[in-house]
Amino acid sequence: MYIGNETNRIDALDKVVGRPIYAEDLSVPGALFGCVFRSVRPHALIRRIDASAALASSGIVKILSYRDIPGENIFGIIKKDQTYLAEDRVRYVGEPILIVLGQTEEAARKALRLIEIEYEDIDVISDPFISGGSRTLIHEKGNLLSHRKVIKGDIEKGFDEADVIVEHTYTTAWLDHAFMETESGVGYPDNKGRIVVVSSTQNIHYKQKEISKLLAIPEENIKVIQATTGGGFGGKLDVTVEGFLALSVYHAKRPVIMRYTREESFLSNTKRHPLYIEYKTGARKDGAITAIKVSIIGDTGPFASYGETVCLRAAVHATGPYEIPNVHVDSKMFYTNNPVSGAMRGFGVPQLAFAHESQMDEAASMLKLDPFDIRIKNALKKGSLTATSQALHNSVGIVETLKKIEPYWRKRTRESGKTGFGLGCMYYGIGNTGVSNPANACLTITGDGKIALHTGACEIGQGSDTVLAQILQEALGLKMDDIVLVRGDTDTSKDAGSSSASRQTYISGGAVFDAAKKMRQYLDEKGFYKGRSIRDIYNSEADKKLLEHNGFFDPPTTPVDPETSKGSPYATYAFATHMTEVEVEKETGSCRVKKVYAAHDVGRAINPKNIRGQIYGGIAMGVGFALMEEFIPGKSGSFDNYYMPTSMDMPDVEAFIVEDQEPTGPFGAKGLGEPALIPQAASIVNAIKDATGVRAFELPCHIERLKILLEKAKR
Amino acid sequence: MKAIHFTLNGKKASCEVQDKELLLHTLREQFSLKSLKEGCGIGECGTCTVLIDDEPHYSCLTLASKINGHDVKTVEYLGDAELLHPLQKAFIDSGAVQCGYCTPGMLLSAYSLLIKNGDPSDDEIKEAISGNLCRCTGYIQIIEAIRNAAGLCKCKS
Numbered sequence: 062m063y064i065g066n067e068t069n070r071i072d073a074l075d076k077v078v079g080r081p082i083y084a085e086d087l088s089v090p091g092a093l094f095g096c097v098f099r100s101v102r103p104h105a106l107i108r109r110i111d112a113s114a115a116l117a118s119s120g121i122v123k124i125l126s127y128r129d130i131p132g133e134n135i136f137g138i139i140k141k142d143q144t145y146l147a148e149d150r151v152r153y154v155g156e157p158i159l160i161v162l163g164q165t166e167e168a169a170r171k172a173l174r175l176i177e178i179e180y181e182d183i184d185v186i187s188d189p190f191i192s193g194g195s196r197t198l199i200h201e202k203g204n205l206l207s208h209r210k211v212i213k214g215d216i217e218k219g220f221d222e223a224d225v226i227v228e229h230t231y232t233t234a235w236l237d238h239a240f241m242e243t244e245s246g247v248g249y250p251d252n253k254g255r256i257v258v259v260s261s262t263q264n265i266h267y268k269q270k271e272i273s274k275l276l277a278i279p280e281e282n283i284k285v286i287q288a289t290t291g292g293g294f295g296g297k298l299d300v301t302v303e304g305f306l307a308l309s310v311y312h313a314k315r316p317v318i319m320r321y322t323r324e325e326s327f328l329s330n331t332k333r334h335p336l337y338i339e340y341k342t343g344a345r346k347d348g349a350i351t352a353i354k355v356s357i358i359g360d361t362g363p364f365a366s367y368g369e370t371v372c373l374r375a376a377v378h379a380t381g382p383y384e385i386p387n388v389h390v391d392s393k394m395f396y397t398n399n400p401v402s403g404a405m406r407g408f409g410v411p412q413l414a415f416a417h418e419s420q421m422d423e424a425a426s427m428l429k430l431d432p433f434d435i436r437i438k439n440a441l442k443k444g445s446l447t448a449t450s451q452a453l454h455n456s457v458g459i460v461e462t463l464k465k466i467e468p469y470w471r472k473r474t475r476e477s478g479k480t481g482f483g484l485g486c487m488y489y490g491i492g493n494t495g496v497s498n499p500a501n502a503c504l505t506i507t508g509d510g511k512i513a514l515h516t517g518a519c520e521i522g523q524g525s526d527t528v529l530a531q532i533l534q535e536a537l538g539l540k541m542d543d544i545v546l547v548r549g550d551t552d553t554s555k556d557a558g559s560s561s562a563s564r565q566t567y568i569s570g571g572a573v574f575d576a577a578k579k580m581r582q583y584l585d586e587k588g589f590y591k592g593r594s595i596r597d598i599y600n601s602e603a604d605k606k607l608l609e610h611n612g613f614f615d616p617p618t619t620p621v622d623p624e625t626s627k628g629s630p631y632a633t634y635a636f637a638t639h640m641t642e643v644e645v646e647k648e649t650g651s652c653r654v655k656k657v658y659a660a661h662d663v664g665r666a667i668n669p670k671n672i673r674g675q676i677y678g679g680i681a682m683g684v685g686f687a688l689m690e691e692f693i694p695g696k697s698g699s700f701d702n703y704y705m706p707t708s709m710d711m712p713d714v715e716a717f718i719v720e721d722q723e724p725t726g727p728f729g730a731k732g733l734g735e736p737a738l739i740p741q742a743a744s745i746v747n748a749i750k751d752a753t754g755v756r757a758f759e760l761p762c763h764i765e766r767l768k769i770l771l772e773k774a775k776r
Numbered sequence: 777m778k779a780i781h782f783t784l785n786g787k788k789a790s791c792e793v794q795d796k797e798l799l800l801h802t803l804r805e806q807f808s809l810k811s812l813k814e815g816c817g818i819g820e821c822g823t824c825t826v827l828i829d830d831e832p833h834y835s836c837l838t839l840a841s842k843i844n845g846h847d848v849k850t851v852e853y854l855g856d857a858e859l860l861h862p863l864q865k866a867f868i869d870s871g872a873v874q875c876g877y878c879t880p881g882m883l884l885s886a887y888s889l890l891i892k893n894g895d896p897s898d899d900e901i902k903e904a905i906s907g908n909l910c911r912c913t914g915y916i917q918i919i920e921a922i923r924n925a926a927g928l929c930k931c932k933s
Contacts, residue, residue: 069868076876077864077883079811079851086810241815241823241877241911291813291877292911323816522875522912670871670917677914678874700820700909708902708915 063534064667064728070527071541072289072520084245084261084288085320092247092316093122095302095309096169098159098176099328100151103187103398104199105180107149112159115175120168123313124176125160130308132277136300138267142200143364143401145275145304151180152199152363153398154694155328160305162313166320189337189360189395199363199396206361207372211379211390211448212625219352219387223343227423231340231416233760235692236333236685238405239705242291243326248306249316251284256310258303259286263293263519264559269551271300272307283307287549293521294682295404296330298559299366324698331403332692334359334371334394336412340379342420343387348428348435352387355379355416359394359402359409366403368394374494375409377626380448381417382459382488382636383439388448390626400694404561406679407735410489411686411742415760418485418743422750432484432747433470437463441488441636449621451629456731458662458721459488459636465660465717466640479646480655481752485639485744490631491732492564492616499615500565501555502572504533504580506608510596512537512580513545517557518569520548523734524671525565531667532570532727536577537584543595555611563635563732566667568614570727576612583610616725633723635736636662639680641712641744645752650768652749654684654710660717661736665729669718676716676737681706683741691761780844785853793840800824800835803850811851811880815909822908825881826850830892832885832907851880854887862928863887863921870921874912882908886922890929898923 075081112124127134127146134148135141147158159176163169184197192204220226246260256276262268265285273280290297302319309317321329336359343352357375361368376392425435440459446452463486473482492498503515514533520526530544547553557569584590587598602608616632642656659676666672689704697703722729742760750756755770762770781790784807791806803809803826812835815823819834826835827849855861863886866872873879882905889896889904896904901922902915910918 070871070873072876073868073871073873074857074860076873076879077851077860077867078855078857079809079880080857081876082810083813083877085814088808239911241821241875241909242813243815290875292875294911323818323821522877524874674871674874674913674917677916678912679914681914682911699818700816701818705909705911706914707906707909708919709906711902711915714914714916 063531065669067670068527068531068668070524070671071530072526081289083242083291084247084259087247087259089247089249089316089318092318093162093164093313094166094169095305095317095319096161096173097157097305098161098173100147100154100156100158102151102180102182103154104183104185105151106183107147107151107178108181109179111177115161115172118172118175120164121161121172122164123162125308125312129312130275133274136271136304137365138299138367139369140365153400160309162309162317186397187399189358189397192395192397199398204396205393206365206396207369207394209373209376209392210624210626211376211388213448213450214387216352216354216387216389220343222345222351224346225424225427226341226343227420227427228341229420229423229758231338231419231758233336233412233415235335235400235402236405236690237327237692237703238294238296238330239703240292240294240296243321243323244297244301244330245320246302246306247316247318248310250310250314255282255284256307257284257286258306259288260303261290261297262287262303263297263521263561265519265549265551266517266556267559268300268303272303275304276307276311285551287519290519290521293560294406295561298404298561299331323700327698327703331366331401333405334361334402334409336375336409338413338416340416340420342424344424344428346428348430348438350383350385350439353380353385355390357392360397360399361394362399362401363396364401366401367408368402370494371409375413377449377494377630378410378489379413379417381414382441382486384441384445385448406682407739411739414485414487414739414743415746418740419746419756422747433467436484436486449630450627456633456664456721456723458719459486461719461721462636462638462660462662465719466638466658469658470640479644479752481643481645481748483641483744483747483751485740485747486637487736487740488634488636489563489736489739491567491633491635492562492631495618495621495628495630497615498558498564498568499613500557500569500572502557502569502576502612503555504576504610506595506599507545508599510594510599511543511545512539512595513547514573515547515554516569517554518548518565519560521560523560523675524668525560525569527671528566528667529569529573532573533577535728536574537581563734563736566730567633567726567732568616570730571614572612574612574727575614576610579610632725633731635731635733637736637740639740639744641748643745643748643752645749647753647771650764650771652688652767654712654745657712657714659714660719661733662719662721663733664723664726664731665720666718667728667730672718672733673716675733677714679737680714680741681711682738684710684745687742687745687760687762689761689763778841780841782843782845783847785849795841797840798836799826799838799840799843802840803835809850809852813877815877822881822885823878825884825908827884827888830888832888849884851883854883863890863925866921866925866928870917870924872913872918872921878908878910882910882918890926894929895926
């Protein structure tokens with residue numbers, strides 16, 4: 062057995078000796094350094110730019126503007142509305158305007174300060190509630206980016222049947238991914254005259270397509286390579302340095318390096334969407350939830366990025382992992398002149414989990430029910446209909462995750478008056494929402510007698526390389542030494558889609574499994590399983606094309622109805638329950654997370670050690686989301702004033718793996734990356750309520766906010 | 777420019793540095809020690825950690841000229857792929873590595889702890905690595921690795 066083992070990561074050895082080459086570590090002789098000149102105004106017309114002094118300064122080679130773009134000055138993962146370089150107008154603080162290419166980083170950064178620009182300010186829209194009705198348009202077609210609804214049953218009837226109604230408003234802040242490695246990359250022309258970009262990224266094939274449009278050069282003349290990547294969490298899905306590098310190489314015809322400073326990363330990188338969530342729950346005396354009505358207002362900043370995805374995904378997941386007969390969710394995403402918000406671990410679902418899990422506890426409290434009992438009563442089961450009326454037939458492990466936690470919940474005891482316990486549950490659709498999102502994988506037999514796995518899936522630290530290798534080993538019955546991984550290069554792999562939406566184990570894993578089935582049959586026919594060597598098979602095969610076997614997997618989904626979102630947006634869902642113990646110092650408002658019990662239904666655990674790593678990392682991010690992290694535009698700019706969890710903030714964690722196998726997944730596996738984070742903040746907020754009697758409706762519930770809540774409660 | 781002489785990973789080293797040159801840049805550029813990372817440049821994240829006389833320092837805040845006559849260690853000192861230090865081995869075995877960007881700095885802070893304290897408590901381990909941010913792992917497997925390595929290091933001595 063190769064799956065289910067405590068296998069070590071295949072990249073760990075290199076990483077503990079400091080050997081991996083991140084983009085910034087590439088030494089390219091003769092490379093220029095590229096810096097971005099950015100807007101300091103949130104909304105303004107550009108009247109005049111004078112870059113002459115900068116261009117004349119020592120060590121400056123070129124300064125590029127939008128006029129230097131040979132193709133289209135536009136990109137975006139879904140809706141293409143974001144300019145690489147501003148034309149006549151800027152729409153947020155930090156928007157790129159020019160690229161300065163210098164002989165050295167120092168020269169380029171110095172020259173930025175010599176650029177003079179004259180702005181004419183326009184009305185600034187800093188609030189999504191004002192955005193929709195404003196006459197100031199951020200884009201021609203209006204300020205509403207997306208409006209989605211989820212409608213199931215009869216909402217009025219549902220509330221009529223309820224004995225209690227719980228109604229609250231929840232708000233969340235901007236969060237930064239704060240991956241340890243900032244955005245960086247290197248571009249260069251290769252000896253075939255193509256443009257090569259090596260970068261820190263979550264999706265090489267998407268970047269290749271965007272660069273092709275930017276430069277009006279066919280895709281085959283653009284090559285994108287993933288350097289070792291120091292974390293992503295959604296923040297390296299959009300085009301960051303890649304477009305600028307490609308444009309710079311196009312003009313300079315020599316290598317160019319770019320690396321954002323931490324301050325620049327904070328300023329320019331997409332953020333977690335702040336959401337404003339009005340949530341009304343109706344429940345019967347026995348705890349059955351009869352109806353929910355939810356209104357979500359989101360702020361995506363001036364460009365779409367993943368705003369539409371978040372708008373829909375938040376709506377679809379608004380119920381939480383519960384079967385609720387009557388559902389009405391209205392979700393709107395507006396443009397503003399605030400920072401661009403995009404993909405961040407969970408696409409809006411962590412925000413909604415904070416709301417639905419708080420509601421669950423409030424309903425339990427009104428009905429004098431145990432928070433555990435109300436959850437298990439409403440939990441999705443085999444045969445349940447989700448909010449989109451999708452019938453769940455397989456792999457519905459929410460009840461099992463609850464049961465893993467139940468013994469700890471039942472025997473919980475308060476050590477002191479400071480202690481409190483809270484639950485958080487979640488479900489999460491694996492892969493993109495209601496759209497085809499396939500992955501390819503290719504297996505070949507090499508001349509030195511190995512099986513090569515070609516994949517475009519990006520290892521960003523989450524462990525996909527190891528998991529895909531394990532799936533391949535299991536499917537073919539091969540040792541690691543018999544496998545080579547050829548990955549992260551558009552020349553050698555077909556599109557595997559992004560490393561996002563917790564999709565690579567399930568989808569790329571499925572593609573690897575598909576290719577391995579074909580390879581296994583081939584190897585079997587050639588006598589490999591009767592003792593013939595792979596090298597011998599290679600040598601004896603006259604037609605080398607027969608040595609290649611392609612795999613493909615696209616999860617079976619259906620598009621959702623544009624009016625009601627009825628449909629099967631995901632082929633499978635992950636489920637989880639977290640229980641958290643906190644200790645609150647009521648005099649100061651300081652909250653310490655002491656212990657977390659976390660149970661996750663992953664379908665099948667390919668690599669339990671990696672799974673625990675994802676769970677622990679998700680919990681850390683959840684602690685940050687609940688208690689400390691908040692990006693405040695204009696104020697947050699570095700780790701000096703953006704606080705995220707250190708080792709001192711981490712609770713003890715006990716992780717439990719539930720395996721309710723998914724028939725469409727490789728060996729039954731689903732995904733885990735985002736689920737690990739999603740219920741954590743909710744369980745902390747519920748634990749704080751249990752400890753203190755006060756409930757946070759606004760995240761982060763940092764020390765000042767909690768102190769104020771405690772003071773107000775005294776009166 | 778100023779000539780400096782110091783011990784780098786157990787060997788004598790010399791180079792010329794500018795007055796305001798940061799140790800991070802000297803080691804990355806003049807000695808090609810790319811395991812040091814610039815995660816923030818202001819001494820908040822710990823990815824640039826080096827040991828100076830076996831104490832962890834942020835090389836992004838340290839003037840290169842200040843290390844004249846001192847002992848400097850980077851992760852390369854601990855071991856290479858053929859001969860891993862027990863700490864490195866423990867990091868692999870505990871699953872303490874994900875994206876790997878914080879790993880060299882984290883290992884150095886842990887090493888500095890273990891040479892001073894062969895049997896640290898979990899709280900002491902947490903404190904020792906509190907200046908090294910990690911966004912991926914939630915620190916738990918890192919703490920476990922350091923605890924396990926402490927046992928191994930003791931067995932060795």
